[in-house]
Amino acid sequence: MGFSMTISDTWHRLPRPVRIVLARLPLLVPQMLGVIFVTFILVRLLPGDPVLLMLGNMATEESIATLREQLGLDGSIWSQFLVYFQNLIQGDLGVSMFTSNPVIKDLLERAPATLELITYAMILTLLIAVPTAIYATVRPKSIVDRASRVYGLAAGSLPDFWVALLLIFIFFTTFGIAVAPFGRIDPMLSAPEFVTGFYTLDALLAGDLQAFLSAGSRLLLPVITLAIVNSGALMKMTSSAFGEIWHSDFIQHQRASGVPERKIIRAALRNSLPPLITLTGFLFGFLLGAAVLVETIFSWGGLGQYAVMAVINSDYPALQGFVLVAAAFILIVYLIVDVLYEIVDPRIEV
Amino acid sequence: MSKKVLLETRDLSVAFGDKLALDRVNIALAENEVVGIVGETGAGKSLLARSLIGLLPPGAERTNGDVWSDGRALSTMSPAELRNLRGGVVSLIGTNAKALLDPVQPVGEQVATVLRSHRRLSHRAARQAAVKLFRQVGITDPESRATAYPHQLSGGMAQRIVIAMALVAGPKVVLADDATLGLDATIQVQVLDLLVERCRTEGLGTLIITHDLGIVSQYCDRVAIMKGGQIVEQNDVSAFLAGPQTSYGQELLKAAKVRPTLIKGDGDGDGETLPKVGDGTRTGPKSSPLLQIRDMVKHFRGRDGGVVKAVDEISIEIGRGETLALVGESGSGKTTAGQCIVRLLDINCGEIVFDGKEIGNLPASEFRAMRKRIQMVFQEPYVALNPRWRVEDLISEPLSLDETVRSAADRRSRVLEMLEAVRLPKTLAKVFPHELTAGEQKRVGMARALATRPDFVVFDEPTTALDIRVRAQIIDLIRTLQREMGLSALFITHDLNSVRSLAHRVAVMRYGKIVETGDTSTIFERPGHDYTRMLLDAELPIERVAEKDLMGAI
Known part of the structure; x- marks a missing residue:
């Protein structure tokens, strides 16, 4: 009794954000285990024998049996899972049949490419959508308000590859302002040393200004493309969330109390954060795979392209690796969403 | 004894489009004076309060006259001057305090923010001033209360915070717009006592907007009766209570005094007493309790x-x-x-x-x-009535419990019977809840509960x-x-x-x-x-x- 009281006391004395993180973090373990198990099962469920697929038509009985044994496919499903899991923990995701590289090596190269692209795209999306929506709500019937309505309508119906091609046509082909849409960095330069995998950050860390500028300018068009396409949805969401708060009683009351408009806007924004956080998290996870067309157009060499190639070539280890990385990424994004959501809303008990 | 007039309206008219909502209103509020404004829903009381701080709702427009504060007309003030007026000179306390507070900010911060909007003060000093004021408005343990969020407070406590918010920047006039509506009677008395006492000690002008004549008679010096956007009667409270000058005033006063004779045991005087009941507390031989x-x-x-x-x-x-x-x-x-x-x-x-x-x-x-x-009539009829159903559907819904009413004709006649029972016109059978007044909604709620007899x-x-x-x-x-x-x-x-x-x-x-x-x-x-x-x-x-x-x- 006394012991549990002490625990409960200590718990409540912790700062609220710490309590939120501590309460949410352990859930990650069973979630990740679940994901690992499901990817394993899904791949087993695929039609066809992977051994036959790998060895082709010329396989002999012995070679099939040998490979089975090598791959651990002769045991029960549980022992197979155990082998798979042990390999996974050691960072062994198998060898891609298509690139002949270890899957982990491919992923480590490609995941940061996509992550860098969609992180900047997400930041730009937020920078476009949120201020525009706020301005449009605070100054209704202004030009910004009208323009944002038209844009909100149009942006949802614009295909990203079309926007990408349009931007390339205008800024690269016609005016020659933008750099060529081929990859993440000028082929004449060498990629900065791997630290985070983000070329922009790594170049800065290495003090390589030229690489930084090259990587940055390569990012420009694809990031703008993704932001143009996705900020429409976020803008609408912000408008509705912020608009509802903006017309609520407590905002009226702050105005009646003579609080300056600037502070009122800040208070209203603070109150409309929860739905924004949720949608931002969702968009972030969605972009991981959805950016594939843009990646292809800009020869980005990202994760989406890798997954498409894996599917086309029946490259199961690569596909399995992609699903795992994507799932882990989404789990982490949602973890951050949950934590932020609880931090910004003090009404949620922890 | 001529007191200094702090805030007044001269022939103020406000309209929504063509519809006149305030019609040549003249009312003055002097220092150290408590004035009550009484009227029913839709009389324009709240609109008047908002006009007094120059904050009309969207769509409303001042069409005549003006509000004067300290010798200046509000319409001649710049946005910055108006902002200073609100909360700094004239502050407003609204209904339902919990909805008036920012749900994600500690209440102490909110009060400090209002103070800092009007005075150049450090964050710390503003917070200390807020806590000090919390103590003065009867908040126990003000230090820790200041760090609480609105959802952690009771309604009465939240109302005190809103009062502190109104007083913190040292205004000259306080407008209380139905400030205690929905609070328990005991809390209402505490809150009003406190508000009026603080205003009197500081010599503020106080305007209490209410539909409760009990509040007016208890706290106000003068009373103005509003109806249809006009002030129909204005007088000292004691004179008004002694004899209203207008028939509307008399009607209100009579309705407020309605407290028909106490029901006294059996058939005592009043012909309209309730039907007699066998003394339910003892085990009567005839009937057991229901x-x-x-x-x-x-x-x-x-x-x-x-x-x-x-x-x-x-x-x-x-x-x-x-x-x-x-x-x-x-x-x-x-x-x-x-x-x-x-x-x-x-x-x-x-x-x-x-x-x-x-x-x-x-x-x-x-x-x-x-x-x-066994049926129940719910507290908030508008919340309890499905907004997408017509009144007749709402009343006939519970009839599915009643096997004796099966045919459409039977249902229809029962609905009309119920409308009559709750004294509503038959024409209302076809309307939706939002088209009804609060009183009509209550009646529909009752008809619905009574439909199965x-x-x-x-x-x-x-x-x-x-x-x-x-x-x-x-x-x-x-x-x-x-x-x-x-x-x-x-x-x-x-x-x-x-x-x-x-x-x-x-x-x-x-x-x-x-x-x-x-x-x-x-x-x-x-x-x-x-x-x-x-x-x-x-x-x-x-x-x-x-x-x-x-x-x-x-």
């Missing part, structure tokens, strides 16, 4: 894992044709008790015997057959948040229904005034327990429990002041 509740318990799990005893072993009996009033403040568990009786909530233990049959522990499927006989009805706060005249009408209606339909009823309320004329017996509830039960006359004339006495004292009757003035005159 409803008996024994040791009913309802627990809820609290936030901290503890148990909240919302209803803690209560026992009640209600005889046939008898009305029992269950009186208590918010949080006393009275509504929970009502919901347990109609089985909207499952009880933890105890029993409910209805007409000789135990229903408290009946499985939901078996209880369904009893629903026809139940034997027993729980009325949950049927008169809260209604205008005086509408409240009097609803009380009249319930009395008529009792007589015509021979209803037994449980009447849940915190409005003691209405109980006086409606109930045969009263049970007073506090913290989940019944502290006192007795005949209505006994409870009102010789309350036995301190808490009952406190509730009675919290009433703001009009007579009290009239008597006081009379005493003074002698």
Whole structure:
């Protein structure tokens, strides 16, 4: 009794954000285990024998049996899972049949490419959508308000590859302002040393200004493309969330109390954060795979392209690796969403 | 004794498009003066309050006259000057304090923000000033309260915070727009006492906007009666109470005084008393009580894992044709008790015997057959009525419980019968809830509950948040229904005034327990429990002041 009281006391004395993180973090373990198990099962469920697929038509009985044994496919499903899991923990995701590289090596190269692209795209999306929506709500019937309505309508119906091609046509082909849409960095330069995998950050860390500028300018068009396409949805969401708060009683009351408009806007924004956080998290996870067309157009060499190639070539280890990385990424994004959501809303008990 | 006028309107008119909402309003507020503005919903009271701080709702426009503060017309002020005026010179306290506070900011910060909007102060100094003011407005433990969020506060506490917010920047005028609506009577008195006392000590001009003449008679020096955007009458409160000059004023005063004679035992005087009831408290030989509740318990799990005893072993009996009033403040568990009786909530233990049959522990499927006989009228009719249904659909919905009403024609005639019973015109059968007034919504809620001709009805706060005249009408209606339909009823309320004329017996509830039960006359004339006495004292009757003035005159 006394012991549990002490625990409960200590718990409540912790700062609220710490309590939120501590309460949410352990859930990650069973979630990740679940994901690992499901990817394993899904791949087993695929039609066809992977051994036959790998060895082709010329396989002999012995070679099939040998490979089975090598791959651990002769045991029960549980022992197979155990082998798979042990390999996974050691960072062994198998060898891609298509690139002949270890899957982990491919992923480590490609995941940061996509992550860098969609992180900047997400930041730009937020920078476009949120201020525009706020301005449009605070100054209704202004030009910004009208323009944002038209844009909100149009942006949802614009295909990203079309926007990408349009931007390339205008800024690269016609005016020659933008750099060529081929990859993440000028082929004449060498990629900065791997630290985070983000070329922009790594170049800065290495003090390589030229690489930084090259990587940055390569990012420009694809990031703008993704932001143009996705900020429409976020803008609408912000408008509705912020608009509802903006017309609520407590905002009226702050105005009646003579609080300056600037502070009122800040208070209203603070109150409309929860739905924004949720949608931002969702968009972030969605972009991981959805950016594939843009990646292809800009020869980005990202994760989406890798997954498409894996599917086309029946490259199961690569596909399995992609699903795992994507799932882990989404789990982490949602973890951050949950934590932020609880931090910004003090009404949620922890 | 000419006092300095702080704020006044001269021939102020405000219109929504072509529709005039304020019509040549002239009202002045001097220092150290408390003025009451009384009117019914839609009279333009709140619009007037908002005009006084130059903050009209969208669509409204000033068409004539102006508001003057300290020799300047509001319409000539720049946005920055207006911002300084709001909260700095004239501050507004609105209804439902919890909705007026930012839900994600600690309340101390919010009050400090208002102060810093008007004075150049450091963050620390503003916070200290807020905490100091919290203490002055009667907030215990102000230091820790300042770090609380609005959802952690009770309604009365939140109202005090809003008052602190209004006073913090040292305004000269305070406007209280229905500031205590929806608060318990005892809390209402505390909050108003505090507000008026603070305003008087600092010599502020105070404008109390209300529909409760009891508040006006208790706190105000002058009163203005509003109707249809006009001030129809303006006078000293004592003169008004002695004899209103207009017929509308007389009507309001009469409606406010409606507290028909106490129901006294059997057929005492008043021809309109309730039907007699066999003394329900003793085991009468003729009829057993219709409803008996024994040791009913309802627990809820609290936030901290503890148990909240919302209803803690209560026992009640209600005889046939008898009305029992269950009186208590918010949080006393009275509504929970009502919901347990109609089985909207499952009880933890105890029993409910209805007409000789135990229903408290009946499985939901078996209880369904009893629903026809036990109905409930909900507290907020607008919330309880499906906004997408027409009135006729709303009233006929419960008829699916009644096998005797099957054909469409039968249903239709029952709906019309019910509309007539609650004194609504037949034409309203085709309208949607939002087209009805608050009083009409209450009536539809009642018609819906009465449609299956139940034997027993729980009325949950049927008169809260209604205008005086509408409240009097609803009380009249319930009395008529009792007589015509021979209803037994449980009447849940915190409005003691209405109980006086409606109930045969009263049970007073506090913290989940019944502290006192007795005949209505006994409870009102010789309350036995301190808490009952406190509730009675919290009433703001009009007579009290009239008597006081009379005493003074002698």
